[in-house]
Amino acid sequence: SLSPFHSVSLIISLPLPLFRFQSARTISNVTQRLSHEIFSLDSQTEFLRNKIPPGIGLLDINPPKRKTQILMAPNYTLYYFNGRGRAEICRLLFAAANVKYQDKRLEFFEWDLYRNEMPGMCLPVLEMDGANRMPETMSIARYLAREFGYHGRNSFDMFKCDYISDCFYEIM
Known part of the structure; x- marks a missing residue:
């Protein structure tokens, strides 16, 4: 069907x-x-x-449903300045999902030490397992929402989540 x-x-x-x-x-x-x-x-x-013979792969009529299996939760580190701001939506997502993370708050004088290490030389940055670093507030927020199951069950729900998060971002 x-x-x-x-x-x-x-x-x-x-x-x-x-x-x-x-x-x-x-x-x-x-x-x-x-x-x-x-x-x-x-x-x-x-x-x-x-x-269609099996294994052709040109036409996937019923794509397999995505099944995520978490073997071990990643270690998250969120880098941002010491204070509220653009990283706050990410902190709220961690709190809502009750997921532990390291909140690395940088003082402004420390920023010069970290600037060249950060992708795009900007903050916030989310680091996973000490290797993968992801910049940009809303990209991080959408990633975390998908990982924690807050991004909606269908396209319209996802639209509503994007709409709310974009409104949140604009009032920041």
Whole structure:
């Protein structure tokens, strides 16, 4: 069967008469046509699934669902200046998820010692396991939200999360 995403994308891509419905009967006819198209597409998908030899990899009709298995939680270190500011949204995500991290707060006079080590020569920076360093506030926030399960279950939920985090960023 089709996933909700495929059903919605199919409905959006079907040519409709510019949404000028003159009666409930017309809406009912369009709904029946869309249902028929979705059912038809589902049977075509099943037909294709049976015809494609395994291992081709050119067409992935049903991609595997992402299953993340955390063997060992990474050691996070968040670098920012000593005070609130752009890193606060990241600190709030760590607190909400109850995830331990090292909050490395730099004084302004220390910044010259760290500047060349930081990607983009800016703060905040999130370091994982002492190796991977990620700059940019909102990129870090979105990464942490995905890692901690706060980024939404579908595209619209993800949009709402992005919207709220962008509003938060703008008031900073």
